Amino acid sequence: MITEFTKTVSGSGVKLTPQRMAILDCLNGNESHPSAEEIFRHVSQTYPMMSFATVYNTLSMLRDKGLVLELTIDPARKRYDPNVKLHHHVICLGCGKIADVHAEYELDVPADIAEAFVMSGNHVEFYGTCRACGNAAQLKGE
Ligand SMILES: [Zn+2]
Numbered sequence: 001m002i003t004e005f006t007k008t009v010s011g012s013g014v015k016l017t018p019q020r021m022a023i024l025d026c027l028n029g030n031e032s033h034p035s036a037e038e039i040f041r042h043v044s045q046t047y048p049m050m051s052f053a054t055v056y057n058t059l060s061m062l063r064d065k066g067l068v069l070e071l072t073i074d075p076a077r078k079r080y081d082p083n084v085k086l087h088h089h090v091i092c093l094g095c096g097k098i099a100d101v102h103a104e105y106e107l108d109v110p111a112d113i114a115e116a117f118v119m120s121g122n123h124v125e126f127y128g129t130c131r132a133c134g135n136a137a138q139l140k141g142e
């Protein structure tokens with residue numbers, strides 16, 4: 001499927017093979033912040049011969065070109081985000097769900113930091129318990 005996302009990717013000089021297209025389709029507009037394993041499970045339904053290495057290498061290549069974000073907020077596994085515009089994330093410590101936190105502003109950089117570092121961006125991580133996990137804990141009487 002040709003989407004804005006595939007156009008952006010091919011515009012950055014990435015050759016679009018059918019396997020890569022399947023990975024891009026899975027990522028396009030995907031707000032669930034899937035792991036490489038989840039993407040692999042999804043695309044192998046269409047491409048049973050695709051190896052996990054292909055998925056992983058494609059994600060690394062897209063990350064290196066700045067076309068996807070690689071999130072390390074989940075301690076269990078890296079997660080991928082096709083939305084590379086400035087936004088922040090919240091993770092549920094119960095189920096690992098990651099949601100976007102949209103914020104138009106950038107944090108103010110303190111003067112001593114601005115002096116010691118050349119800034120390239122910022123990203124805020126929020127932690128908490130999602131409603132579903134909170135309700136489950138209540139039912140168990142925790
Ligand atoms: Zn949860």
Ligand SMILES: [Zn+2]
Nearest residue numbers: 081083099100
């Ligand atoms: Zn996100």
